[in-house]
Amino acid sequence: MSRIAGLALLLAAGAAHAEDPASMLVRVSEAAREVNYEGVVVYQGQNRLETLKVVHGFRDGVELERVEALTGAPREIVKRDGKVICLLPRDRKFTLDRPTPKGLFPTLTPERVAQLAAVYDFKSIGSARIAGRSCEGMAITPRDGFRYGYQIWADAQTHVPLKVNLIARDGRVLEQMMFTEVRFPEEIVDTRFDEALAEYEERKAVAAAEAQQRLEQARQAGWRFGPLPPGFRVTTRSLRQTADGRGIVEHVVLTDGLTAISVFSTQRHETSAPVLQGESRMGAMHAFGRVMGQVHITVVGEAPEETVRLIGESVQFPEGVVPIDAPTLEDAPRTSP
Template sequence: MGAPPVESSLSSAGEIAPAPIERSLVQWIERMHNAPCARPYAGTFVVLAASGAMASSRIWHACDGPLQMERVEALTGTPRTIFRRNDEVRTFWPQARVVRSDRREASGLFPRVPVVDGTSISQFYSARSVGLERVAGFVADVVWFKPVDSLRFGYKLWSERETGLVVKLQTLGANGRVLEQAAFSELDLNAPVRVEQLSRLMDATAGYKVVAPAVVKTTATAQGWALRQPIAGFVPVSCHRRSVSVDDDAQGVLQCLYSDGLASVSLFIEPFDPQRHPAQPQISNMGATQLLAQRILADVWLTAVGEVPLQTLRLFAGQLERTR
């Protein structure tokens, strides 16, 4: 895979461009993790898939110590507004007057991966600065995260020089082909966004029907599931059983998240239902996100989703086994 081309240069005739900053892969990721709380910000975020599909949203973000608040208003598709308060998420559907309340542990650009003995993200990616560019009016370091194998995609990220905020992200497939691009088209890094203001809006559920599926934190092992062999670099991050209804958790869906620190894969395990599930495996993709859904046992249906190559999802499906 050749290095992704730098699309533009900050230097012009007679000007000397600042030298790119060299950091280790772990240093870059830590900087990007911490960046969202550097300043309150607001901006318009656009996601473009290689197929031409596009989605845009308006984002407001603020922090108060360890408390992180975010509001995302969809500008395309069905009208909806998503609020996040740390791991608590509420999605408002104004047309249906419904609010869905949920919890997501892996928030942010990349999920934080637990420290696992003998495993390091640096084993699976290398990081290299490839220049400086301007995005939404801000100077950004351009960093290429190159995978060492074919089980994961590569990433090219634009990290705003002062705060480290990721202002643009490309997911790269084989030969550096851009599978998906996400970027701020407009950004205010000194926006008058306050945590208490976003919190009030998040709690304003009057007139809405609040739907909150029962969610129980667990582990794959506790639920009787395991991978025969680990998938190189991917470690368990979280696992939850989500009930279809509050009254009956027997038919719930088990969701287990695995990550290598950049890429993540979610496994949704549920009872096979011939009324809902097709006889043949299902494969689809949207941008960089791949989906594989298939029957893995006579009574079990698995849906594997992740921003990874399809072969990685097939590995997960092939290695998953019931232990009891």
């Protein structure tokens, strides 16, 4: 599912009330994490239409979520506080130690919302009836051309978003998430959560030790950013092995608090396959590739092409430094948030 669903869970609710945007978004962040709900979601974007069954719960201070694809190949995702386990056909399993697309957004404090207000404008866009429930709409409109906008309709009672549109600068709907059925039980108890989460915990200790070793290698890379588009800053830096096991993927995430952009670096070899250079687009996703000597930079994100390109062009390496391996465009996971 696209990162747009993650925006829905953290920003949509609260639009129904005539209160200032800061209060609305802070209240939305808390409600989106702590409300129990389950239903059927339709996602449309990038020439793709998917139907998903979603179960979301909150118990003992921990957010739990299970997403099952009702169309296409059988697959499920179980999430615990941003960590996800993908359950594939024939019982093949693997873990991803990164936020699921639905959970890329951090908890929104008044300070974070104040930062968002510097680059986004918030306003009410009226009411609508979605999945049989009364909803109020809210538009999040960028103040410049460096990011996309959003239209969000939140349930009037629970503040859970039931419909979210990702909006291009020309007003086109790039992606859409909408509930067709939804209910809000007081408690969600599902033992199927526990089996997948237990396996995740067993692997986490091993993964943590490996990640620490790779982190020591990454510290030698030393690459940095020059001037970035207004509002963007580095939030995370992570590492993983390449598919052939011979290198390390370095992944840096930048965000303005709403839009997330991923940057990857790789050292090219004489036998390396062709890599992305210049700009590329896949639906709402823009990518930019750049070769600097033996280093290949890939920038990927749901943002206007100018934003992705400027971030790629801002990457700088100190003289004599060669960074560690990173993926080409085909290997790069979607960002986001």
